[in-house]
Amino acid sequence: MTSSPLARLPAVLLIAGLLPAAAAAQGSGSATLDAVRGRGQLVCGVAGAVPGFSLPDSQGVMRGLDADGCRAIAAAVFGDANKVKFVNLSTENRFTALQSGEIDVLIRSTTWTLGREANLGGLFAGVNYYDGTGFLVKAAAGVKSARELDGATICVQPGTSTELAIADYFRNNNMKFTPLLIENRAELESAFLSGRCDTYSTDSSALATFRATQPKKEDFVLLPEIISKEPLSYMVRKGDDKWFDIVRWSYFAQLTAEEEGVTSKNVDEQLASTDPNIRRLLGTEGDMGKALALDNKWAYYIVKQVGNFGEMWDRDIAVLGVPRGINNLWTKGGLQYAPPLR
Amino acid sequence: MTQAAADPRYGAAPPPRRRWRLSWNDPRTRNLAVQAAAIAVVAAAVWYLAGNAGRNLAARHIATGFAFLHRVAGIPIAEQPIPYDPATSTFARALLEGVLNTLKVSLAGIVLATILGTFVGIARLAPNWLLSRLAAVYVEVLRDIPLLLQLLFWYTLLQTLPAPRQAVHLGPAFLSNRGLRLPGLVWQPAHSWAALAALAGVVLSVLWARRARARQDATGVRPPVWPVAVALIIGLPVAVWAVLGAPLGFDVPVRKGFGFAGGVTVSPEYAALLAGLVIYTAAYVAEIVRSGIEAVPRGQWEAAGALGLRRGAILRMIVLPQALRVIIPPMTSEYLNLTKNSSLAVAIGYQDIVSIASTTLNQTGQAIEGIAIIMAVYLVISLTISLFMNWYNARVALVER
Incomplete structure (x- = not known):
């Protein structure tokens, strides 16, 4: 570098003035x-x-x-x-x-x-x-397939693709259901455990992990049907x-x-x-x-x-x-x- | 006014009107300028915010506008005051269900909270020591527990009811953790006519009451009002119904599949929300009623007592009408609070307008539109309640002669 600091001052000022723009243009x-x-x-x-x-x-x-x-x-x-x-x-x-x-x-x-x-x-x-969307039921209910869920009350989180998938599935199979929509997952799961719903539906991964974390996991059955791609x-x-x-x-x-x-x-x-x-x-x-x-x-x-x-x-x-x-x-x-x- | 007009100081010509000058020293110019500036600032802020939101939404490729209202919703809804099918109904219809569900719980809540609150408020002033202490404990405890906790409490409590297969029989009704399943009336045209007749009966009763008052003012003799009103409001619809063949059929619920078929359901979500709102708000209403009654001077009680009226009659005919003037304005706030608090429904899975609108904004991604709809709905409901209560307040206000 041959130029003195003073001589570089205008350039520095110019760069300083353009700093935000320069960051956007020459940053990442x-x-x-x-x-x-x-x-x-x-x-x-x-x-x-x-x-x-x-x-x-x-x-x-x-x-x-x-x-x-x-x-x-x-x-x-x-x-x-x-x-x-x-x-x-x-x-x-x-x-x-x-x-x-x-x-x-x-x-x-x-x-x-x-x-x-x-x-x-x-x-x-x-x-x-x-x-994929699955269904978890209590073993005591004796349900073996999602096709047997006509008239069931289903616990599901609102605002999910699950809720749309369930609506489609029941409509395709000419069945009816009553949704119970609670946003808070813990509240929803407690509603399912207390028997407010007949089945709990969400991604089958989450159902499997939920089942695995229950004290007696034999009490719960994951139904074989996977009704959607998730x-x-x-x-x-x-x-x-x-x-x-x-x-x-x-x-x-x-x-x-x-x-x-x-x-x-x-x-x-x-x-x-x-x-x-x-x-x-x-x-x-x-x-x-x-x-x-x-x-x-x-x-x-x-x-x-x-x-x-x-x-x-x-x-x-x-x-x-x-x-x-x-x-x-x-x-x-x-x-x-x-x-x-x- | 006649006195004022007689005062020579007021009888003179009106004060000279100052000419309006376009100067900063003229208060009118100054006020106009300040107000214009304030409006300009607000308009500029709104314009900037709207433009900013619009540009950013466009830059992020987020859909805007209300076109989504006409798309098929697909979201399931449990409580349907009007028929709704996720396969064919639009988002607009889904949101309407939400509005109706909000109204369903708010209106019932307002009526029940008023009744319960009035009783508790009066009980707090009762000479019976136990009764007044109980009322005081009710008010102090329930005011201090957050409403959300109370809702979750009631909801959890209702979930401990037996499963549908072990449902409790209450005559033809079933009580289970799916709610209360009641026999429903099979609606027939004769019932619609009877309802119409009841409405006509109310209108005719009001007209008759006015006529009776006019007659009383003119002659001092009051024609019977209550018997006529009862005949018009109850007798007329029954007569219409009987003439049309007196059809009566009930849709009695029976156990079927996972739950029940037939009848009408009061869901645990609705029951928990209604119970929570009523019991919580009644505590505030009780305090308002108590303060209103205490605002009536003791002399009124004593004077009425001296005339030989019983305590109940004094309360009903002397004190409450005067207390109402103090009670109504704060009561309006409580009604508005109850309506807005009903949005806590989201926590216990009751699908009110907030619940359905937030699902909608989540499925469509249009947050600004979704929130705008929620705000518009609450604004309209709140303004309607305010307008009604202000009208009622003006009616019961002290008319000074």
Whole structure:
């Protein structure tokens, strides 16, 4: 540098004046990413009341598949999976929270539908659980099939795709039902337990975990019918494509890691791997992280601190006795499939 | 007025009107300018907020407008005052169900809370020590427990009722944790005519009462009013019904499948909400009634007692009519509170307007429109109650002669 500080002053002033504009134009290119970095924390919308997905443990730490999904994004952005603030949302206020910018990403067992993607101003970034609507009944009721539910009272959360799926199913099968709609999940479940409803309906994953957490789970029967497709997805606001990429690829990175056999235990040894797929994933080769405006070791941090998708599953879902089923990797007969990370 | 006119100081010409000058020193100019500025600020704020919301909604590709009202709702509704089918009915219809459910619980709540509150308020002033203490405990305890907790209490209590298969028989009715299942009247055209006749009877009774008063003022003889009114309001519909063949049929509930078939249901959600609202609001009404009665000077009681009236008659004919003037304005607030508190229905699964509108805004993603509908509905209901109560207040207000 040859110019004196004084000579550079006008340029400095000019830059200072343009600072907000410059930040937008030359920052990461993502308003959400800039906001997250500026705040030093990812704000993630979760349910906060669903075992296996998001529920605080005895230490007050949020546990579950959705909560760990939030942590993976924080690990990708900050290299620190703990820089997450969890916001508990109900089925009814979740979209408003996302639309208004109160949260950066919504990971709350939210079903991907056309209507939601087209009307709500949101984009679905990845399916962390392929689910479907099921019915739970008390064994004492003697019901064996959902076809026998004509005239039943059904406990269901309002504002969900479940409530629409049930209406469709009963209409298709020429049956009638009475809904009991309570937003608060605990209140709804207590209404079912007290016998106010004949059956409790929601995503079969949540029914399975609810059944697993009951003192006598033999008293409850999960009916065989799955009456709808409920791909539970990550959701972000429309209009911030770079942020969408980061969220979606944080999830794909976890799938890729599982596919390649990279786990939180062996990830440090894998840094020395010669497999180009693993090298690209862990940032020892190529510029995948930089392309996302992240640290090139973004996926290393995710796997190291949160684990791959299978580890997340084993920790959060498998312990509740729910089989992996269609949520297995595509190589093992499931639907979980990540595009090539290259 | 005649006295005032007789006063020479007032008899003079009106004070000279100052000419309006376009100057800051003229108070009228100043007031106009300030008011215009205030309106401009409010309008600018509204315009800015609306524009800002519109731009942001467009930028986020969020649908706007009320077109969704004509789309098929698909959301199931448990309590249907008017027929509703999720497969074919629109969101507008679903929201109308919500409004009717809100009115159903609010109106019943207002009537019952007034009756219960009046009794408790009078009981608190009763000379019987036990009765007045009990009323005081009622008021103090129920005012202090948040309404939401009370609702959850009643709802949980109702859930402990037996299951439908072990339902309690109350004559032809069933009581279970699915609610109270009552025999329903099979509605026939004759009943509609009878209802119409009852309405006509009310109108005719009012006209007759006016005539009777005019006659009393003119001649001092009061023609009978009550017997005529009873004949018109009860006798006329019964006569119409009898002439049309006196059809009467009941839809008696029977056990079937998971619950019951036939009859009409009072759901536990409705019962819990109504009970919670009535019992909570009655505590406030009781205090208003008590303060109203205590505002009537003791001399009124003593004077009426000196005339030989009994306590009940004094209360009914002397004290309450005067107390009403004090009671009505705060009572209006309580009615409005009860109506707005009914939105806590969401917590116990009663589908009022807030519940259905928030489901709607969740399914359509149109939060601003959904909230606007809720606000408009409460505004209309509240203004209607206020207007009615203000009219009633003007009627019972002290007319000074």
